[in-house]
Amino acid sequence: MADTNKANGAALGVDESYSSVMIVVAHPDDAEFSSAGTLARFVEEGFDVTTVVCTSGDKGTDRRDITSSELAELREAEQLESSRRLGVQTTEFLRGGDGELAPNLDLRGKVVRMIRKHRPDIVISHDPFRPYALHPDHRAVGTAAVDAVYPTARDPLYFPEHLEEGFEPHKVAELWLYGSETPDKFIDISATVDKKVEALKAHASQVGTAETLGERIRDRARERGKDQGVEMAESFKVIRLRR
Numbered sequence: 277m278a279d280t281n282k283a284n285g286a287a288l289g290v291d292e293s294y295s296s297v298m299i300v301v302a303h304p305d306d307a308e309f310s311s312a313g314t315l316a317r318f319v320e321e322g323f324d325v326t327t328v329v330c331t332s333g334d335k336g337t338d339r340r341d342i343t344s345s346e347l348a349e350l351r352e353a354e355q356l357e358s359s360r361r362l363g364v365q366t367t368e369f370l371r372g373g374d375g376e377l378a379p380n381l382d383l384r385g386k387v388v389r390m391i392r393k394h395r396p397d398i399v400i401s402h403d404p405f406r407p408y409a410l411h412p413d414h415r416a417v418g419t420a421a422v423d424a425v426y427p428t429a430r431d432p433l434y435f436p437e438h439l440e441e442g443f444e445p446h447k448v449a450e451l452w453l454y455g456s457e458t459p460d461k462f463i464d465i466s467a468t469v470d471k472k473v474e475a476l477k478a479h480a481s482q483v484g485t486a487e488t489l490g491e492r493i494r495d496r497a498r499e500r501g502k503d504q505g506v507e508m509a510e511s512f513k514v515i516r517l518r519r
């Protein structure tokens with residue numbers, strides 16, 4: 277008998293035992309620009325999806341009429357609306373300082389805690405190995421995510437205080453890195469690109485009135501899908517960890 281509650285990983289070309297995904301990003305809107313079409317597809321196929329946002333984007337503006345705390349509050353509200361539009365079930369804010377993240381043990385520990393709490397099969401994040409990637413938060417979060425999935429989240433002597441909270445060690449099965457120069461996983465987002473654009477429009481303080489946004493997003497997705505036999509795609513570099 278078919279289990280209608282079971283996640284359908286086969287539709288996305290992933291192992292049928294998988295049922296949950298976590299994306300770990302530096303700023304509000306990073307998950308959507310990189311991966312919203314893919315996240316919407318995971319949701320549609322019955323996966324639990326969690327978005328972890330490491331800063332609340334509290335400095336990324338040229339406005340002089342707003343404080344950092346006002347900006348953070350606005351961007352968290354925008355992120356929650358964006359997650360709602362995509363159907364993402366859980367959004368976590370780590371509230372690090374925008375532009376101030378470092379790839380240190382503190383950030384790694386916070387990401388490990390999220391992994392142990394939500395227990396994803398797949399973790400998606402920034403590719404920290406891409407040459408000349410300019411935003412320090414993107415490099416820091418990508419590094420923290422890579423170092424969190426292996427070995428830190430899986431072994432109990434790392435951050436034992438998480439175990440006291442009830443969060444057990446967890447083995448992530450796959451790490452998907454976006455922004456990679458050598459992607460090897462292409463997700464067909466032809467049917468979810470409209471959701472991607474609507475999710476991005478929720479980030480109004482970053483994308484503005486967004487009149488040309490839809491075309492820009494579709495053009496980029498067409499470019500990614502061009503050699504893959506799909507109309508539109510998002511792309512990732514996959515690292516497999518769990519057997």
Ligand SMILES: [Zn+2]
Nearest residue numbers: 302303306414
């Ligand atoms: Zn960003």
